[in-house]
Amino acid sequence: MSRPELLAPAGGMESLTAALRCGADAVYAGAKQFSARASAENFDAAGLRDAAALCHLYGAKLYLAVNTLLFDSEFPALDRLLETAAEAGADGCIVQDFGAAAYISKRLPTLRLHASTQMTIHTPAGVRYAKQAGFCRAVAARELSAEQLRAVCEEAKRCGMEIEMFVHGAHCMSVSGQCWMSAAMGGRSANRGCCAQPCRLPFTADAAQREACALSLKDMSLAEQLPLIEAIGVDSLKIEGRMKRPEYVAAAVTAFRRALNGERPDMAELQAVFSRSGFTDGYFTGKRQDMFGTRRKEDVTAAQTVLSGIRARCQKPRKAAALDAHFVLRAGQPVTLTVSDGERTVTVSGDCPQQANSRPTDLPMLEKQFAKLGDTIYTLGAVTAELDDGMMLPASALNALRRDAAAAMDTARIRSNTPAHQLGEIPAMPTAPESAETPQFRLQIRRLAQLDAVGDYAARLDALLLPLGLATEYAAGRQPIPPERVMLLAPRFCVDEPKIAQLLKNAYDLGYRQLACQHIGDVQLGRELGFALHGTLGLHISNSYAAAAMRDAGLLDGLCTPETPALPAQMLPLGVFAYGRLPLMLTRNCPVRAQVGCGKCRHTLTDRRGAAVYTDCTRCL
Numbered sequence: 001m002s003r004p005e006l007l008a009p010a011g012g013m014e015s016l017t018a019a020l021r022c023g024a025d026a027v028y029a030g031a032k033q034f035s036a037r038a039s040a041e042n043f044d045a046a047g048l049r050d051a052a053a054l055c056h057l058y059g060a061k062l063y064l065a066v067n068t069l070l071f072d073s074e075f076p077a078l079d080r081l082l083e084t085a086a087e088a089g090a091d092g093c094i095v096q097d098f099g100a101a102a103y104i105s106k107r108l109p110t111l112r113l114h115a116s117t118q119m120t121i122h123t124p125a126g127v128r129y130a131k132q133a134g135f136c137r138a139v140a141a142r143e144l145s146a147e148q149l150r151a152v153c154e155e156a157k158r159c160g161m162e163i164e165m166f167v168h169g170a171h172c173m174s175v176s177g178q179c180w181m182s183a184a185m186g187g188r189s190a191n192r193g194c195c196a197q198p199c200r201l202p203f204t205a206d207a208a209q210r211e212a213c214a215l216s217l218k219d220m221s222l223a224e225q226l227p228l229i230e231a232i233g234v235d236s237l238k239i240e241g242r243m244k245r246p247e248y249v250a251a252a253v254t255a256f257r258r259a260l261n262g263e264r265p266d267m268a269e270l271q272a273v274f275s276r277s278g279f280t281d282g283y284f285t286g287k288r289q290d291m292f293g294t295r296r297k298e299d300v301t302a303a304q305t306v307l308s309g310i311r312a313r314c315q316k317p318r319k320a321a322a323l324d325a326h327f328v329l330r331a332g333q334p335v336t337l338t339v340s341d342g343e344r345t346v347t348v349s350g351d352c353p354q355q356a357n358s359r360p361t362d363l364p365m366l367e368k369q370f371a372k373l374g375d376t377i378y379t380l381g382a383v384t385a386e387l388d389d390g391m392m393l394p395a396s397a398l399n400a401l402r403r404d405a406a407a408a409m410d411t412a413r414i415r416s417n418t419p420a421h422q423l424g425e426i427p428a429m430p431t432a433p434e435s436a437e438t439p440q441f442r443l444q445i446r447r448l449a450q451l452d453a454v455g456d457y458a459a460r461l462d463a464l465l466l467p468l469g470l471a472t473e474y475a476a477g478r479q480p481i482p483p484e485r486v487m488l489l490a491p492r493f494c495v496d497e498p499k500i501a502q503l504l505k506n507a508y509d510l511g512y513r514q515l516a517c518q519h520i521g522d523v524q525l526g527r528e529l530g531f532a533l534h535g536t537l538g539l540h541i542s543n544s545y546a547a548a549a550m551r552d553a554g555l556l557d558g559l560c561t562p563e564t565p566a567l568p569a570q571m572l573p574l575g576v577f578a579y580g581r582l583p584l585m586l587t588r589n590c591p592v593r594a595q596v597g598c599g600k601c602r603h604t605l606t607d608r609r610g611a612a613v614y615t616d617c618t619r620c621l
Contacts, residue, residue: 012041023257038193056417089418099545118177124155126521169240218293221279
């Protein structure tokens with residue numbers, strides 16, 4: 001079994017360098033646009049070229065994060081970024097937006113597509129959808145348990161996909177890709193790379209604990225779980241932290257490289273450089289009782305005790321290859337030096353050797369001069385030579401020859417490790433004929449008792465969106481909206497896919513034929529089971545390319561994401577969330593239960609200004 005890739009964050013060139021010097025196999029980074037960490041330093045076109053070259057020198061890969069939602073007006077800028085990525089030789093692209101993925105697959109078909117964790121892939125069906133959509137890798141949701149992750153990895157192996165998972169770094173309170181809190185409260189959208197992290201501010205379910213931060217989770221760290229993670233079959237181990245300092249990146253990469261090598265990671269150093277009241281592995285282990293934490297004063301001061309030592313660790317290049325050298329010194333001919341790193345061979349030449357007046361150049365002298373590889377990524381391998389009698393080269397000439405050979409090998413390594421990309425045609429913006437259809441209204445409920453208030457308006461509804469768990473009770477009782485106009489809603493986060501699949505089959509037998517899809521796993525399951533498919537907010541339709549992609553996936557209609565400034569082209573009928581409580585977060589760990597327990601739940605959190613935020617829970621249904 002091959003070892004998993006160690007994937008490090010790089011908010012800027014200094015962090016990227018630290019990651020490579022400490023042993024990262026790959027680095028992910030964002031450009032100046034379309035990065036989910038818009039406030040990081042990020043990389044311009046020249047910076048991306050330099051970043052790719054340094055990665056490829058080490059034999060590492062560079063993945064470009066294009067992991068935000070896009071609007072129609074932004075695709076020309078995306079196209080320019082793809083031209084830069086092709087020129088730089090990026091190894092892959094991490095994508096959230098279905099429209100961006102469809103565009104990239106046509107414009108730059110040689111670039112590997114990775115499905116971002118923002119796509120909320122957390123089930124085997126989600127993996128199957130991603131594979132059919134052209135992705136070669138999926139970043140699994142952070143909220144999976146070990147057994148749920150195992151099911152995802154097994155499905156990935158069956159269909160030829162890779163699975164990447166976060167093993168260290170910040171935990172969002174919300175399931176990734178399903179949070180509108182920052183956008184709704186401050187106009188800074190997480191899905192557009194501008195999250196203001198309001199969840200780190202005080203929220204409380206207990207009036208006696210006004211300063212509690214009930215939405216703030218500890219950072220995750222799974223360094224001590226790596227043997228199990230490797231056994232499960234994860235392909236890439238991802239460290240979060242493009243907004244963190246280079247020393248954080250260095251410490252995290254060092255710790256996980258040691259763990260992968262079977263050594264004990266320095267968890268004390270890792271916690272000192274950055275943590276929020278320590279670490280948690282609660283989602284992975286299923287022990288979610290002690291996952292909440294904040295950044296305390298002692299967490300901040302602890303970093304000062306380790307930063308200088310970590311910084312010193314990154315001052316010189318990491319040795320990545322041994323160079324074998326062969327010198328040829330012939331009378332009357334330029335000296336040649338041929339070096340090999342085991343995969344590549346280059347030859348450089350220098351001055352003609354001179355007749356020695358005293359001591360001729362010999363093999364020990366050549367070894368001594370060639371061993372001076374301090375500021376390169378190389379170590380001394382075997383040194384051999386073909387020497388005419390009585391020939392010599394001064395040390396300065398040998399040093400110049402060594403530098404030229406190392407530089408030539410750098411170039412050869414970069415060239416051989418850089419993918420050769422081929423740009424395709426620019427995909428045309430999808431267009432659709434003008435529609436004169438009268439707007440239709442759909443009603444989504446959470447409890448059957450809500451139907452009592454609908455009255456005669458039921459006849460005017462186009463459809464009722466009904467939680468899957470209520471399907472049997474609804475079919476057996478009063479039906480103000482007939483089953484053929486009912487769209488079933490499976491849970492937004494599926495913890496038991498076989499159970500959900502069986503419930504959908506049972507509902508189909510009861511006469512239900514329509515499924516409202518909240519994530520791509522729903523889309524895949526629904527089309528496998530023969531349902532008519534409709535899109536909801538969780539699919540993030542924000543542009544015309546995404547609308548066309550959802551149409552091609554089999555959807556009959558969909559909802560635009562709330563962040564969209566204007567409706568995209570109606571490649572399929574598109575609607576909006578018009579009235580009601582916008583779901584600001586989807587959580588896997590109830591903040592009310594964690595703070596005061598279910599018995600004291602009042603379905604409310606209070607923020608630092610005294611404003612109430614409504615909360616609801618599937619345990620109540």
